[in-house]
Amino acid sequence: MAELVHLEMRGDIAVITIDNPPVNPMSIAVCIGLAARFAEVSADDAVAGIVLTGAGRAFVAGADIREFGKPRPKDAPGLRDVAMQIENCDKPVVAAINGACAGGGLELALGCHYRLAAPNAQIGLPEVKLGLIPGAGGTQRLPRVIGPQSALDVIVKGDLLPAPKAAALGIVEDVIEGDLVAAAVAFAAKAAADGAQLPRSSKRTDLIGGAADEPALFDDYRKSIARRARGFEAPYHAIDLIEASTKLDFDAGMELEKKTAGITVASTQSAAQRYLFFAEREALKIPDVPRDTEVRDIKSAAIIGSGTMGGGIAMCFANAGIPVTVIDMEQGNLDKGLERVEGNYQVSAKRGSMAEADIAVRMGLINGSTDINDAGGADIVIEAVFEDIELKKTIFAQLDAIMGDGAILATNTSALDIDAIAAATKRPEAVIGTHFFSPANVMRLLENVRAAKTGNQAIATAMKLGRTLGKQPVLAGLCPGFIGNRILRVYFGQCDKLMFEGSYPDQIDKAIFDFGFAMGPFGVRDMAGLDIGYQARKAQGGSNERRYILTDKLCDAGRRGMKTGAGYYKYEDGSRTPIPDPEVNAMIDEISKDLGIERRPISDEEIVERIIFPMINEAANIVDEGIALRASDVDVTYVHGYGFPRYRGGLMFYADTVGLDKVLETMQRFETEEDGDAMAPAPLLAKLAKEGGSFTGQ
Numbered sequence: 001m002a003e004l005v006h007l008e009m010r011g012d013i014a015v016i017t018i019d020n021p022p023v024n025p026m027s028i029a030v031c032i033g034l035a036a037r038f039a040e041v042s043a044d045d046a047v048a049g050i051v052l053t054g055a056g057r058a059f060v061a062g063a064d065i066r067e068f069g070k071p072r073p074k075d076a077p078g079l080r081d082v083a084m085q086i087e088n089c090d091k092p093v094v095a096a097i098n099g100a101c102a103g104g105g106l107e108l109a110l111g112c113h114y115r116l117a118a119p120n121a122q123i124g125l126p127e128v129k130l131g132l133i134p135g136a137g138g139t140q141r142l143p144r145v146i147g148p149q150s151a152l153d154v155i156v157k158g159d160l161l162p163a164p165k166a167a168a169l170g171i172v173e174d175v176i177e178g179d180l181v182a183a184a185v186a187f188a189a190k191a192a193a194d195g196a197q198l199p200r201s202s203k204r205t206d207l208i209g210g211a212a213d214e215p216a217l218f219d220d221y222r223k224s225i226a227r228r229a230r231g232f233e234a235p236y237h238a239i240d241l242i243e244a245s246t247k248l249d250f251d252a253g254m255e256l257e258k259k260t261a262g263i264t265v266a267s268t269q270s271a272a273q274r275y276l277f278f279a280e281r282e283a284l285k286i287p288d289v290p291r292d293t294e295v296r297d298i299k300s301a302a303i304i305g306s307g308t309m310g311g312g313i314a315m316c317f318a319n320a321g322i323p324v325t326v327i328d329m330e331q332g333n334l335d336k337g338l339e340r341v342e343g344n345y346q347v348s349a350k351r352g353s354m355a356e357a358d359i360a361v362r363m364g365l366i367n368g369s370t371d372i373n374d375a376g377g378a379d380i381v382i383e384a385v386f387e388d389i390e391l392k393k394t395i396f397a398q399l400d401a402i403m404g405d406g407a408i409l410a411t412n413t414s415a416l417d418i419d420a421i422a423a424a425t426k427r428p429e430a431v432i433g434t435h436f437f438s439p440a441n442v443m444r445l446l447e448n449v450r451a452a453k454t455g456n457q458a459i460a461t462a463m464k465l466g467r468t469l470g471k472q473p474v475l476a477g478l479c480p481g482f483i484g485n486r487i488l489r490v491y492f493g494q495c496d497k498l499m500f501e502g503s504y505p506d507q508i509d510k511a512i513f514d515f516g517f518a519m520g521p522f523g524v525r526d527m528a529g530l531d532i533g534y535q536a537r538k539a540q541g542g543s544n545e546r547r548y549i550l551t552d553k554l555c556d557a558g559r560r561g562m563k564t565g566a567g568y569y570k571y572e573d574g575s576r577t578p579i580p581d582p583e584v585n586a587m588i589d590e591i592s593k594d595l596g597i598e599r600r601p602i603s604d605e606e607i608v609e610r611i612i613f614p615m616i617n618e619a620a621n622i623v624d625e626g627i628a629l630r631a632s633d634v635d636v637t638y639v640h641g642y643g644f645p646r647y648r649g650g651l652m653f654y655a656d657t658v659g660l661d662k663v664l665e666t667m668q669r670f671e672t673e674e675d676g677d678a679m680a681p682a683p684l685l686a687k688l689a690k691e692g693g694s695f696t697g698q
């Protein structure tokens with residue numbers, strides 16, 4: 001096993017190199033190798049100092065996630081033992097952080113007496129993002145090295161920091177341009193020659209003593225993350241542990257960290273987040289599209305339609321440094337669209353999330369035009385005009401005539417038949433759905449949609465484009481609503497049913513919010529506007545569909561959602577806080593009566609089951625029909641595009657944690673009590689439940 005950890009002498013300095021490709025994860029074998037090497041050099045009188053570094057582009061990119069939950073060989077040293085062994089070494093040990101230094105990598109480096117970093121190194125403790133806490137001394141050593149306030153930021157946010165930022169915080173002593181290992185060897189030689197007292201992280205108390213003077217530090221921090229971290233357990237465990245580092249001695253702190261690490265590793269939340277980590281990567285793989293499929297290099301883009309979506313999509317390209325032409329048929333709409341884009345950038349600059357000077361750079365990449373011919377030279381054109389199939393067909397016929405050979409012709413339609421759109425061209429293989437979510441510059445999901453004739457190049461290009469734009473791409477097959485909106489239809493349908501049976505919008509919204517969704521359904525609808533399709537329904541004499549009964553009545557009363565100050569809720573001037581409205585509740589009572597429904601109290605638990613289980617059922621059909629390539633793609637879609645709580649892993653993972661037999665039983669009950677066929681258990685659900693199987697292999 002020692003071959004994973006090399007040893008080389010440079011004069012009297014030992015250079016120990018971790019070589020576990022591709023990114024040197026801290027596996028059990030690496031720990032064993034390190035323990036052996038450090039024992040060897042500690043005992044060797046010819047060694048004056050030690051440098052620890054990584055081979056290739058990483059120092060140590062983290063623990064080996066694939067070893068989680070697997071039994072460790074008895075007596076094998078763990079990372080916490082190795083870090084302690086290094087810290088106790090009586091020769092100076094310098095970490096030469098040559099690249100990614102994450103999680104266990106930083107815990108290892110914190111065991112070293114000194115840390116130097118290459119300029120491109122990325123350093124941090126991202127465990128919280130997987131529902132874990134740093135479990136090898138990170139929560140106890142880092143506060144001692146950089147103080148509790150900075151440690152809170154690093155550990156609870158879990159972001160990787162560029163080397164200069166890590167140096168500014170004091171995580172590393174210096175950033176070295178040029179030969180890092182040579183500099184580290186010189187550093188170790190000097191420390192050895194000076195015979196200076198070695199700084200041992202666990203022994204330091206100079207920065208944590210002051211926390212007692214700031215009793216509110218930790219409570220204030222808990223409050224400050226309350227919104228962002230709602231429902232997540234790991235960030236709060238991390239805060240408790242950093243607080244403990246200021247109150248307990250090191251050994252007691254380590255004991256508590258060990259106990260907490262055990263709790264988080266075994267938690268459903270962490271299992272969910274680790275599952276998603278792999279699911280997000282898996283989603284990029286399309287089994288029948290070969291990996292070496294030629295991808296169109298996207299050097300320029302065109303967007304047709306400068307409305308809500310067109311503007312947001314243009315921002316995505318500009319943010320990625322790709323020039324984009326935005327085309328609208330109406331000069332007025334084009335001007336408004338571009339103004340909105342600039343306004344969004346100004347808000348970002350004001351908030352500090354982008355530099356003021358970048359506004360001009362990004363706006364400089366966006367060109368406006370009212371002439372569709374200006375799309376002609378682009379490598380990809382994305383159509384984002386009104387959701388009208390005839391209009392889209394006309395536009396695609398025009399695009400077919402003007403776009404260059406090999407260009408990708410994409411539509412942002414939410415639900416329309418992309419086969420019909422592709423048929424308007426002579427190159428259906430180049431036509432694909434690229435379904436962005438609103439606001440397109442913010443939402444991470446990109447649901448690419450494969451129509452019957454979409455070619456491999458269009459698919460591979462759209463998937464790669466998603467990554468280039470910083471999105472999470474998922475590939476869906478063609479059916480009304482694709483993956484996401486097809487399930488959403490079930491979601492909204494169940495919400496409406498519950499409303500007419502006895503719940504009011506605020507109760508349903510609260511139950512769904514408490515389940516962990518970012519927002520409840522009625523708040524979402526108020527935000528989107530209730531008048532989508534309203535005029536068209538009116539023109540046809542109104543709709544009898546249950547889901548429009550209340551919406552259209554609200555629109556009749558001028559309540560079109562947040563933008564008019566009232567919808568399902570009322571809103572005070574300029575406020576986005578929904579206020580339940582007795583007037584709306586009275587309208588709902590009236591409709592229930594008209595429908596012959598006797599209203600009854602409905603528990604929050606029933607609300608969640610009646611909404612989530614039918615969504616799971618629909619998702620099972622989507623997987624069974626091959627609309628989603630795999631169950632985990634549904635989960636990635638719902639977490640990144642629909643605000644499903646990440647700590648529950650997504651619909652399918654959640655179903656597995658509930659137990660498929662329970663989901664099936666409940667669906668069978670709904671089938672007899674509710675809408676019969678519409679609630680029929682999905683064949684895949686029934687099959688897996690009977691076999692004792694699962695959707696996600698949990």
Ligand SMILES: NC(=O)c1ccc[n+]([C@@H]2O[C@H](COP(=O)([O-])OP(=O)(O)OC[C@H]3O[C@@H](n4cnc5c(N)ncnc54)[C@H](O)[C@@H]3O)[C@@H](O)[C@H]2O)c1
Nearest residue numbers: 305306307308309310328329333384385386387413414438
């Ligand atoms: N709004 C959303 O939340 C959302 C989310 C995902 C997908 N979509 C889809 O994106 C598309 C656009 O939606 P939106 O909300 O941005 O619409 P929008 O009404 O805000 O904007 C449409 C724009 O297209 C322009 N347009 C119409 N016909 C045109 C033509 N022939 N040539 C050039 N421009 C033309 C209009 O002037 C308008 O500016 C629709 O297919 C919609 O279903 C919308």
